Amino acid sequence: MRHRLLALPVAGLVALAGCSPASHGQSRTRAPDAVTGAAWQWETTVTPVERIGSAAPERYTLELQPGGVALVRADCNRGRGSYEIGEGRIKLSVIGMSRMACPPGSLDTRYLEDLQRATTFFVEDGRLHLELRMDSGTMRFARGK
Numbered sequence: 001m002r003h004r005l006l007a008l009p010v011a012g013l014v015a016l017a018g019c020s021p022a023s024h025g026q027s028r029t030r031a032p033d034a035v036t037g038a039a040w041q042w043e044t045t046v047t048p049v050e051r052i053g054s055a056a057p058e059r060y061t062l063e064l065q066p067g068g069v070a071l072v073r074a075d076c077n078r079g080r081g082s083y084e085i086g087e088g089r090i091k092l093s094v095i096g097m098s099r100m101a102c103p104p105g106s107l108d109t110r111y112l113e114d115l116q117r118a119t120t121f122f123v124e125d126g127r128l129h130l131e132l133r134m135d136s137g138t139m140r141f142a143r144g145k
């Protein structure tokens with residue numbers, strides 16, 4: 001009888017362990033090394049009032065290189081900036097960009113403004129999420145090809 005009583009709590013713990021988010025394919029990290037050294041392509045920005053995104057994510061990229069250098073592509077313009085990163089927090093500053101006139105409908109200005117409003121980040125299921133200050137939105141990126 002004593003063995004049966006011990007088996008029930010152990011079985012319950014095993015069942016609960018199987019219900020963790022990681023077991024359902026959801027892996028979330030706020031580690032800086034999950035973000036740096038990769039090229040990211042912007043897919044969408046979701047705010048409380050709108051959802052915007054590019055039909056050509058490869059034209060809106062972000063690469064955080066070692067040493068605090070950020071390489072940015074905003075549609076027809078390219079540039080660089082700096083970044084500071086820590087566990088779950090990020091600050092981006094775009095220092096210099098080319099100034100070509102992008103075609104009508106470009107989201108280059110909006111993309112750059114939103115990048116500079118990012119305050120926190122996480123990577124979940126292979127996608128980078130930059131959260132904008134004061135809960136004003138989230139930018140989502142896929143890892144570049």
